[in-house]
Amino acid sequence: MRAVLRFLLYVFLSAIAVMGFGISSVLLVLYFFSAELPNHNSLKEYYPDLTSRVYLQNGSKLCEYADERRYFIPIDRIPDKLINAFVAVEDKNFFNHLGIDPRSIVRSAITNLKNIRSGKRPHGGSTITQQVARIFLIKTNEVSYLRKLKEAILSFRIENTLIKKQILELYLNQIYLGLGTYGVATAAKVYFDKTVNELTIAECSYLASLAKGASNYHPAP
DSSP: OHHHHHHHHHHHHHHHHHHHHHHHHHHHHHHHHHTTSOOGGGGGSOOOOOOEEEEOTTSOEEEEEOSSEEOOOOGGGSOHHHHHHHHHHHOTTTTTSSSOOHHHHHHHHHHHHHTTTTTOOOOOOOOHHHHHIIIIIIOOOOOSHHHHHHHHHHHHHHHTTSOHHHHHHHHHHHOBOSTTEESHHHHHHHHHSOOGGGOOHHHHHHHHHHTTOHHHHSSOO
16 A cells, blocks of 8 residues: 555646646746747837828829838727628737637637648737737747747737827727738728728728738729
8 A cells, every 4th residue: 555655646746746847947948038028018109101192382292102001090099890890800819818829729729720731821820919029029920839929928918018098099090901001991991981880890800801801802903
């Protein structure tokens, strides 16, 4: 009986040691990568590149200049139907997660395993917060697990610094939606010649679909 108890105690202590080593390794990796990450606090001061307009003396618009064609719009002026369309397409658990969505990551991992022989681009399972981290801070589309790890760390930090509405405001004003348009206000004007408040539910859904790959879905050849 004592031998059995000693064996069980040995197994238990070994399991604790392995778990401790695993946790320590994860914390060490996180600390190592955290030290080199950009400062997420810079997102508190968002100054987007905007479109400059030149007007004639009579008030009519002559032309526009922009590196990124964008009209900034505060989140409180973006209708719920447009916000909900993007959340439904890009990150349906956005209002509930803390920066990453474990279920989405698992689904993407399964999809990637199924597509491993097809050569298709891997699915990342990125949340809206992770996309904000990539667009504003990491600034690369490199396909790698290292980038995803950096995104995840930054996403936790962003969620602890900004509220959900602030994160959405960054995302919806910065995202590229095809035809040289950045942000939902610009896309509404270019695609439908409307303000965001004039969009129908179908038009909101269409703009949200562009987030998955604007070059694949916009109507221009």
